[in-house]
Amino acid sequence: MAKYKIFTFGCQMNVHDSEVIAGLLRQLGYEEADDLTEANLLIFNTCCVRENPERKVFGRVGNLQRLKEENPKLIIAICGCMVQQPEQLERIRKELPHVNLVFGTHNIHRLPELLAQVKDTGEQLFEVWDTEGSIVEGLPAARLDGLKAFVNVIYGCTNFCTYCIVPYVRGQERSRKPKAIRREIEGLAAQGYKEVTLLGQNVNAYGKDLDEAVTFADLLRMLDGTGGIERIRFTTSHPRDMSDDLIGAMGDLDTVCEHLHLPLQAGSNRILNRMNRGYTKEQYISLVDRIRKRIPHIALTTDLIVGFPGETEEDFEQTLQVVEEIGPDSAFTFIYSPRPGTVAAKMEDQVPEEVKRDRIYRLIELQNRLSLQRNHSLVGSIQEVLIEGPSQTDPGKYTGRTRGNKLVIFTGPADRGLLMPIRITEAQTWSLHGELMP
Numbered sequence: 001m002a003k004y005k006i007f008t009f010g011c012q013m014n015v016h017d018s019e020v021i022a023g024l025l026r027q028l029g030y031e032e033a034d035d036l037t038e039a040n041l042l043i044f045n046t047c048c049v050r051e052n053p054e055r056k057v058f059g060r061v062g063n064l065q066r067l068k069e070e071n072p073k074l075i076i077a078i079c080g081c082m083v084q085q086p087e088q089l090e091r092i093r094k095e096l097p098h099v100n101l102v103f104g105t106h107n108i109h110r111l112p113e114l115l116a117q118v119k120d121t122g123e124q125l126f127e128v129w130d131t132e133g134s135i136v137e138g139l140p141a142a143r144l145d146g147l148k149a150f151v152n153v154i155y156g157c158t159n160f161c162t163y164c165i166v167p168y169v170r171g172q173e174r175s176r177k178p179k180a181i182r183r184e185i186e187g188l189a190a191q192g193y194k195e196v197t198l199l200g201q202n203v204n205a206y207g208k209d210l211d212e213a214v215t216f217a218d219l220l221r222m223l224d225g226t227g228g229i230e231r232i233r234f235t236t237s238h239p240r241d242m243s244d245d246l247i248g249a250m251g252d253l254d255t256v257c258e259h260l261h262l263p264l265q266a267g268s269n270r271i272l273n274r275m276n277r278g279y280t281k282e283q284y285i286s287l288v289d290r291i292r293k294r295i296p297h298i299a300l301t302t303d304l305i306v307g308f309p310g311e312t313e314e315d316f317e318q319t320l321q322v323v324e325e326i327g328p329d330s331a332f333t334f335i336y337s338p339r340p341g342t343v344a345a346k347m348e349d350q351v352p353e354e355v356k357r358d359r360i361y362r363l364i365e366l367q368n369r370l371s372l373q374r375n376h377s378l379v380g381s382i383q384e385v386l387i388e389g390p391s392q393t394d395p396g397k398y399t400g401r402t403r404g405n406k407l408v409i410f411t412g413p414a415d416r417g418l419l420m421p422i423r424i425t426e427a428q429t430w431s432l433h434g435e436l437m438p
């Protein structure tokens with residue numbers, strides 16, 4: 001029996017690409033291997049947004065040389081964002097000669113043909129498209145969860161934030177047709193899925209590139225309640241594309257959760273401008289105000305970068321002030337690291353590593369305090385929780401997520417997939433504790 005193992009690095013787009021890769025392999029008769037040694041096919045789905053995952057891929061694939069010598073029929077493949085960069089392709093050719101197949105983000109659907117070719121010829125095959133083709137619909141996806149599913153609605157990004165490699169490796173924004181998205185979600189609902197997360201690097205730019213006049217708000221209205229799906233989330237939204245119509249749709253639609261991931265990145269207008277983010281801190285703060293007025297219980301999460309080139313202590317303090325003012329429920333905090341090929345990597349005034357480290361500690365300390373405060377404000381409330389099952393870390397307890405996407409640990413029992421009311425009794429920085437309502 002042919003067996004595969006996929007190693008996924010990076011964001012939810014990559015996680016979902018791996019589900020599609022697994023779906024294609026299952027159609028070819030492959031099964032998932034429990035561990036690396038029983039697999040005939042190893043696939044590394046890579047990320048290039050930061051340097052560390054790239055380093056890990058070269059290290060881990062490099063270490064497979066011995067396994068490959070012991071099992072010459074083993075096929076090792078690398079795909080994903082990292083291989084869309086010509087210099088990394090060159091590096092793979094030089095440093096990883098035991099890799100059999102390299103394919104990119106635009107030609108995942110070609111995997112069955114590429115694998116057949118590698119098996120037939122026994123030769124190394126690199127097929128990376130440097131431009132995006134049209135969207136390929138109907139690819140299978142072997143989703144891992146059974147309860148919650150990722151659904152791509154738009155591919156690529158046209159924003160060109162100066163620190164970000166995504167527009168270069170994922171191409172221009174291309175939206176799927178609403179009907180195709182609806183059909184996929186109907187299929188998921190029929191299989192028992194309860195929640196979908198609509199995915200896009202810039203999800204709320206959905207529709208701008210389509211011939212038919214449809215916005216992301218329109219799409220949410222079309223998808224609300226599809227096939228009995230109970231919850232709809234989406235990520236990642238750009239502040240610039242957060243229209244009042246979209247805020248209104250989020251407030252009006254029953255199945256759209258009160259959760260918004262809205263990257264701020266920095267609180268200094270000078271740095272936001274250098275990042276090419278397309279908004280000022282004042283515009284971001286006023287946007288958050290409008291969102292909270294319309295959807296008072298919304299959980300707001302964000303992304304923040306410290307140490308962007310040219311960031312002074314004063315710029316950084318402005319980030320702290322804006323974060324304090326908006327009080328996000330949680331934040332992904334990043335130390336800026338230059339990505340070759342981006343505009344910011346060529347900026348001369350890079351910030352010393354020790355300064356970046358000091359700033360990230362201060363930012364995390366502030367965010368942890370704010371997260372705890374926000375969670376404390378929920379103690380005593382009753383939250384609708386989608387039950388995920390027994391807790392992996394708290395024996396005898398169960399876990400689930402609120403509509404705001406907060407993790408709740410509670411005393412069960414409760415069946416996976418049910419939506420149950422839970423009274424929140426205790427708050428921690430990263431989770432809530434509660435009890436099932438009678």
Ligand code: SF4
Pocket residue numbers: 157158159160161164165166167201202238
């Ligand atoms: S919006 Fe900016 S940060 Fe996000 S993927 Fe596009 S270029 Fe990158």
